[in-house]
Amino acid sequence: MDAGRLIEITDPGDARIAEFTSIRERDLTGRQGQFIAEGTVVLSMLAKAHGGSGPVRAEKLLLLKNRVAGLSDVIDQFPADVPVYVAETAVLDAIAGFHLHRGVLAVGSRAAPPDLASLVSQLPDNALVLVGCGISNHDNIGALFRNAAGFTADAVLLDETCCDPLYRKALRVSVGSVLAVPYARKESVETVLGTLAEAGFEIWALSPSGTVEIGGIKPGRRVALVMGTEGEGLPAAILERFHSARIAQAPGLDSLNVGTASGIALYAIARAMGRLG
Amino acid sequence: MDAGRLIEITDPGDARIAEFTSIRERDLTGRQGQFIAEGTVVLSMLAKAHGGSGPVRAEKLLLLKNRVAGLSDVIDQFPADVPVYVAETAVLDAIAGFHLHRGVLAVGSRAAPPDLASLVSQLPDNALVLVGCGISNHDNIGALFRNAAGFTADAVLLDETCCDPLYRKALRVSVGSVLAVPYARKESVETVLGTLAEAGFEIWALSPSGTVEIGGIKPGRRVALVMGTEGEGLPAAILERFHSARIAQAPGLDSLNVGTASGIALYAIARAMGRLG
Known part of the structure; x- marks a missing residue:
């Protein structure tokens, strides 16, 4: 993994990671077509789906800094134009609005389901x-x-x-x-x-x-x-x-x-x- | 059901219902042998178990006042020496420490499991x-x-x-x-x-x-x-x-x-x- 790819976030209010703020409440409103993926296994499925011909795309990743080393194989499965944001625990928790045990988040989107x-x-x-x-x-x-x-x-x-x-x-x-x-x-x-x-x-x-x-x-x-x-x-x-x-x-x-x-x-x-x- | 059996609770700090206070946190500590039963179906199972020869006993019930009428059949399955406390929503939520959708709680206990x-x-x-x-x-x-x-x-x-x-x-x-x-x-x-x-x-x-x-x-x-x-x-x-x-x-x-x-x-x-x- 190219460490130069990682973009550090230090301000929970940073506009680049706005989709991740207060994700519990946000979830209740259900944003059409956009979704939050959580955890290593789901991230890995997102990488596979992004690489396929289907309707699913990865938009951005947000990872706890100390998880990055262990995730480098998964990160490498995402093309270089998918930004990878990283943050320390306190910043990440402030963004999400609660304590994230796993520290692995992504935003994805999918085209409207087929009829x-x-x-x-x-x-x-x-x-x-x-x-x-x-x-x-x-x-x-x-x-x-x-x-x-x-x-x-x-x-x-x-x-x-x-x-x-x-x-x-x-x-x-x-x-x-x-x-x-x-x-x-x-x-x-x-x-x-x-x-x-x-x-x-x-x-x-x-x-x-x-x-x-x-x-x-x-x-x-x-x-x-x-x-x-x-x-x-x-x-x-x-x-x-x-x-x-x-x-x-x-x-x-x-x-x-x-x-x-x-x-x-x-x-x-x-x-x-x-x-x- | 004999309405005279119902004991109204108006003070969330009432000692008679102390087992129900902040049940989420309490749950984490796990009180040996004592347990909280929630919801109509579990209450009904508790009534059956209390009546049987097994190790399970009901200690007390705490119900949302407006649920009592619909539960009278279940309440009648508990012997008269099991107290039935009732409270309004605001009091009940203050006792439990969060909003209880169902408004049906009980405390039970069981003897140590057999070896x-x-x-x-x-x-x-x-x-x-x-x-x-x-x-x-x-x-x-x-x-x-x-x-x-x-x-x-x-x-x-x-x-x-x-x-x-x-x-x-x-x-x-x-x-x-x-x-x-x-x-x-x-x-x-x-x-x-x-x-x-x-x-x-x-x-x-x-x-x-x-x-x-x-x-x-x-x-x-x-x-x-x-x-x-x-x-x-x-x-x-x-x-x-x-x-x-x-x-x-x-x-x-x-x-x-x-x-x-x-x-x-x-x-x-x-x-x-x-x-x-």
């Missing part, structure tokens, strides 16, 4: 997609993406009532998978499922009242798994119109966490489709 | 136990218990380096399962696994480098599943000494979240053991 129809039209013949309906919890959205990546899903299709996966915490919980897995998030769940059905997808809604146990299904060539929220679950109209599956478990308990349930169901389906080697 | 040998000796012939090694994250501990309950595990055995499952957040994430599933947490992982091996348990350590894919194992009559941390995983000595299993997934990615991985593995094993109906 649903064009994303679906680009999916391979043998495709697995994960659909989220009404998932507003940032941890759960992050978990959906982490599991989608882990179990080879080709895309994540969120309905318009799901929260933005670019939120700082969702991105962190996804371990950066939000930057790697294609997704859409503009349409109603009816439109998403209608588009998938027209494209020949077999649609499985997951629900504690599902008619088939998930480990017993024989999935087709193109499969969509639909996840609802923990409390209300999926709308009855969806459960009636499409296939529904349940995860066998101890009777009389609260259902599983959405992230865990999506992991179990994706694992079972991807395995039955022969996608997991 | 490992006596807990293991009480397990049924056909048993499934979950072992945690080095799990220090409160969310992950909570997830282990939630999944253990969901997939019929008879006990959770934590090594001495795991965090206390009675922490407020672990208890909340477990949706109260910490109060229902028997557990121990005093010994080293070597002692835990040695005790289980002597008691005839087949021991499966879960690891990305495991030799058998988890969906393909034919488990015996008594099975223990061992989970390590996300970063370091399980010690090599454990992976060498016992059976090891992996969850098939996309190559080259960070491993799954511990909670999700425990859910997938417990589901696969409990299903193969014929425990899930």
Whole structure:
């Protein structure tokens, strides 16, 4: 790494790092298309995404000075026109508005997600997609993406009532998978499922009242798994119109966490489709 | 519900509700055997546990005044000698030290967990136990218990380096399962696994480098599943000494979240053991 590349910040009010000020509050407002990446693993995913042909770009890095040496390999993956700002702990904490344990931040941006129809039209013949309906919890959205990546899903299709996966915490919980897995998030769940059905997808809604146990299904060539929220679950109209599956478990308990349930169901389906080697 | 049972608190400094003051900070100190239960579902689990023959007792409830009517069924499950304190929002927030969305709190206590040998000796012939090694994250501990309950595990055995499952957040994430599933947490992982091996348990350590894919194992009559941390995983000595299993997934990615991985593995094993109906 060329040490001349590092730009030292000593004033928390410096305009060059304005995107990082009070990032907790800022996160709540959700800046369209721009996002904060946190931690080494997500930074590394950002570097990969920036180098690819996808919609994600890195804008700038802000690092704790004493972390720089250990991060030189990752820094080198960013082209020279991505500025790397460094600061001491006190300055960094004053910028962020709280104590940053890790001291690794970046700002990235991505073009508006593709529209649903064009994303679906680009999916391979043998495709697995994960659909989220009404998932507003940032941890759960992050978990959906982490599991989608882990179990080879080709895309994540969120309905318009799901929260933005670019939120700082969702991105962190996804371990950066939000930057790697294609997704859409503009349409109603009816439109998403209608588009998938027209494209020949077999649609499985997951629900504690599902008619088939998930480990017993024989999935087709193109499969969509639909996840609802923990409390209300999926709308009855969806459960009636499409296939529904349940995860066998101890009777009389609260259902599983959405992230865990999506992991179990994706694992079972991807395995039955022969996608997991 | 007898409204005469409700005791109104108007002074945040009232000694009768001292256990609830500044519960966030208090949580960090971890009071031996005493715990804070939060939310309706956990309160309901506390009522059940208090009524049972186990080590868990409810000491007192503190509720937001406008939540009382909706909670009368749950309140009635606690015997009359468990005091029910009520307060308005401003008083309750001043007591807790932050804004409580839900307004449902209780203090409970439990006797010291049983020692490992006596807990293991009480397990049924056909048993499934979950072992945690080095799990220090409160969310992950909570997830282990939630999944253990969901997939019929008879006990959770934590090594001495795991965090206390009675922490407020672990208890909340477990949706109260910490109060229902028997557990121990005093010994080293070597002692835990040695005790289980002597008691005839087949021991499966879960690891990305495991030799058998988890969906393909034919488990015996008594099975223990061992989970390590996300970063370091399980010690090599454990992976060498016992059976090891992996969850098939996309190559080259960070491993799954511990909670999700425990859910997938417990589901696969409990299903193969014929425990899930």
